[in-house]
Amino acid sequence: MKYNAFIFDMDGTLVHNMPIHNQAWSDTLAEAGIQIDIEQFNRATTGKKNSEILRLVLGEHVTDEQIAYWSERKEVLYRQRFACCREPLPGLLDLLEQAHALRLPMAVATAAPPENVSFILDELDLRRHFKAVVGAHDVKNGKPDPEIFLKAAAALGVKPESCLVFEDALAGIEAARRAGMDAVMLCTTIEAHEVQGQPHVVRAVPDFTHLDLPTLLG
Structure with a gap:
């Protein structure tokens, strides 16, 4: 073989599940005051860890505490929305x-x-x-x-x-x-x-x- x-x-x-992930990111970042183009965001971030994504979007001066908060917020939204259709x-x-x-x-x-x-x-x-x-x-x-x-x-x-x-x-x-x-x-x-x-x-x-x-x- x-x-x-x-x-x-x-x-x-x-x-x-990527459309669910992308929408969860869009809604989470909107809460943080940031609007994204979902298609461009997906291409720029797919495969990256949450910490890498948040540093890319929020800037290098984002704190570890902020990364942990927004990462958890996004993942909670994702799991809530995908649970019914996984x-x-x-x-x-x-x-x-x-x-x-x-x-x-x-x-x-x-x-x-x-x-x-x-x-x-x-x-x-x-x-x-x-x-x-x-x-x-x-x-x-x-x-x-x-x-x-x-x-x-x-x-x-x-x-x-x-x-x-x-x-x-x-x-x-x-x-x-x-x-x-x-x-x-x-x-x-x-x-x-x-x-x-x-x-x-x-x-x-x-x-x-x-x-x-x-x-x-x-």
Whole structure:
């Protein structure tokens, strides 16, 4: 097989939740007196940790206390709004079961805080599929820095080049490239043409139902 392990982003990849995240950010920042263009904001911040996002928007002089307050405010709004409609992306569960049958180790690599990781992985009973979960508190830098994917590969005990990443954002696709990993783009956040011509992007699909695992593994 060409790949010995799978690494999944979470938001926008395991679940289709980025519009909810973006609206929660818009409403939270409005409370802080800042108006944003959601599309531009999404492109500039996807894959980044909350602390990185808030420093980008509020300025480098923002305090740790302010970051903690606004980050928690945003995440509470997000979880309240997504709780009623959270479900795995179509085809995800079948892909995970097939990968398990082939004994492929899998990890989640996400910029989400621990509460959001539990909100998705535990509430949807997905955590049992993954040998490792690397989150925002485990890395210094968010995507497109490759740190999170390299740590996930290390946690799985595999070489980076043997991993296939599943992502929905340009920052994540770039992080995979920098880590020396191929990637599958889930087009829940951006259009397929935006990654056209990138040799490490092996597929760009709307959801997991469009993937055939034996073909993907070569």
